[in-house]
Amino acid sequence: MPRRGQPTGPTGPVLGRALRLLDAFDAQRRELTLSELARRADMPLSTAHRLMNEFCAWGAVERTDKGLYRIGLRLWELGSLAPRGPGLRETALPFLEDLSLITRENVQLAVREGTEVVFVERIAGSGAVPVLTRVGGRFALTATGVGLVLLAHAPAEVQEEVLGSPIDRFTPKTVTDASQLRRMLADTRAKGFSVSDRQVTMDSLSVGAPIRDRHGEVVAAVSLVVRHGSTTPQALARLVRTSAQTISRALSA
Amino acid sequence: MPRRGQPTGPTGPVLGRALRLLDAFDAQRRELTLSELARRADMPLSTAHRLMNEFCAWGAVERTDKGLYRIGLRLWELGSLAPRGPGLRETALPFLEDLSLITRENVQLAVREGTEVVFVERIAGSGAVPVLTRVGGRFALTATGVGLVLLAHAPAEVQEEVLGSPIDRFTPKTVTDASQLRRMLADTRAKGFSVSDRQVTMDSLSVGAPIRDRHGEVVAAVSLVVRHGSTTPQALARLVRTSAQTISRALSA
DNA sequence: GTGGGCTTTCCGGAAAATGGAAGCCGTTAC
DNA sequence: GTAACGGCTTCCATTTTCCGGAAAGCCCAC
Incomplete structure (x- = not known):
């Protein structure tokens, strides 16, 4: 019988963790692999994977044909509502x-x-x-x-x-x-x-x-x-x- | 002895719920009260409150001096990385x-x-x-x-x-x-x-x-x-x- | 073939999320 | 004056959802 992993507790609010993933994107790195995202946000791959899937489903990020993640249009759309004035x-x-x-x-x-x-x-x-x-x-x-x-x-x-x-x-x-x-x-x-x-x-x-x-x-x-x-x-x-x-x-x- | 509330189960992934809150914003409604957000996203006030606070902490949204929520600059910044080309x-x-x-x-x-x-x-x-x-x-x-x-x-x-x-x-x-x-x-x-x-x-x-x-x-x-x-x-x-x-x-x- | 890097799926256990209630404002109505 | 109202915030027992190690796929390069 295979030894099942012993879950070590997470360490903070979910949303905060998820948003840290988005922080990994910047002008230099507009397209990232899952591994890079997990590394830069300092979290396990499986966690990053699940969270990115949810972002994907909502349209915050999308996947390129090569499997890379990048910021999605939905996020741009929302961002353009930001109050830089207004207008x-x-x-x-x-x-x-x-x-x-x-x-x-x-x-x-x-x-x-x-x-x-x-x-x-x-x-x-x-x-x-x-x-x-x-x-x-x-x-x-x-x-x-x-x-x-x-x-x-x-x-x-x-x-x-x-x-x-x-x-x-x-x-x-x-x-x-x-x-x-x-x-x-x-x-x-x-x-x-x-x-x-x-x-x-x-x-x-x-x-x-x-x-x-x-x-x-x-x-x-x-x-x-x-x-x-x-x-x-x-x-x-x-x-x-x-x-x-x-x-x-x-x-x- | 006061009757404590009996939690009725939530119905879905956290992130999805949180992102539904952001959906409440659009070109017509760029600034929303907490109540409106909760209503439009169809969730209890206390839940909406906690989630919006986390968004706030990260800079996805900010609060006006009157307490209204609006999309934050951080989100605009991220959005401008979206691949509308590139460039x-x-x-x-x-x-x-x-x-x-x-x-x-x-x-x-x-x-x-x-x-x-x-x-x-x-x-x-x-x-x-x-x-x-x-x-x-x-x-x-x-x-x-x-x-x-x-x-x-x-x-x-x-x-x-x-x-x-x-x-x-x-x-x-x-x-x-x-x-x-x-x-x-x-x-x-x-x-x-x-x-x-x-x-x-x-x-x-x-x-x-x-x-x-x-x-x-x-x-x-x-x-x-x-x-x-x-x-x-x-x-x-x-x-x-x-x-x-x-x-x-x-x-x- | 086989080795390495990246991704995806699985699942028991536990941490974090939930939401009713109650307490606080400031504003309006009586 | 005070009562009623609408909206915001805090609290906490319950339990739902999330966590992450491990193992299995995948694909390419060597």
Whole structure:
């Protein structure tokens, strides 16, 4: 008679475990095998298998013809109901296009989520400097043009949390000193735009401006990313601020 | 001594139940109270409460200041990893913009999911005829321009399922006869574009064309939606087919 | 053939899910 | 003023569903 396994208890709520599986997906790994999923979520294969089957049945994930798992359309559909405004992306898009046509540079639209910036839309300028970010991607609040804007207008407790923790460095020019960063944030609030000079990569510069809802609260930020040295921050600031202003007005309508 | 409740057994897998909660959200109801969620998902409040809390903890949903639940950014982020190509939307967007600038009409980009069409991107023409669809929304495969294209190139079993079931009628002009629809699909394949003449609303006409991946397989469709009678389908077809061709080429690169 | 990696199924035992009830709000009605 | 109402949250005994090791399939590469 075969020895049957002795179940060792699970260690937490089911849903949490299941959702950890979805965390395994990111921009680099859009298609994963069951084994990879189980490994990355740190759970037995059989458990992962059962859970993924349920996700599959609902349409949260689907299987490729090769048996790999990937995020399903149902999830995308649900995600598009998320309140990035409401209607922030749709409202802003035409104006971002205008900005892109005029400058032929990279245009970015982002919101804050906790202590990170999330990129909501991005238009690549033809022949512009390449940027690291991706729609749906996250980044530190402290480095980018949009990040500085969003941090400058974030609630005090968020600012404290960000400034109180070690600050990520991406280049030699990245500002990692809290008090210097505080001055930059004050400057951003005073001038109405932010400048990130070679803080993300050594050949890029970005200028961001705040987008406000009808109550005047900052809900998003727009930025231009250009090659360092190709123009002055002030010239960009005029364009970006104007665009941000226009989008704010459209949002309130 | 207080009578303690007698648990009546639940009736299914946990995850399925939890995901049913998320189904309660749609374009009309983006923010819901706990009670509404429980009602729409048909489960006790306490259960719904516990599950929603877990979703909240993970970031799938968030609570407004008034206590309402809504879809969270985390879910949007995950959703943007869904395989609408890969990179279909981002690749196609500039070309859709071109099409929109030239025609000043409505431009739509859609993919097939099962027996429905899912709209991936939509650009409203200034002053163009209003359309019912929404980004992230679904519609029958049998009525719209994009739907006809996607159905025409769908696997045989999908076509059989769609044509074998009763076909939704939206206007007096909607084609609901299976054999007539079969001829339209053959025509769409032969000509390389589809025409939906007043089949969705009595004042609109749409023309769709297929977008193919590097293997020649149809992965999406693009369409123009115009006011009925404002121009001929043939004139639109030239533009739409050209655009679809260009997007297909860009996708393969 | 056979070895390895990945997937799928099985099942006894136990952890985690369940939902009625009761306690808390804030708001409206009398 | 207070009673009634609707919605949210917490509690806990019961038991349903989930867990995961093991073993069996599968497929490809060597």
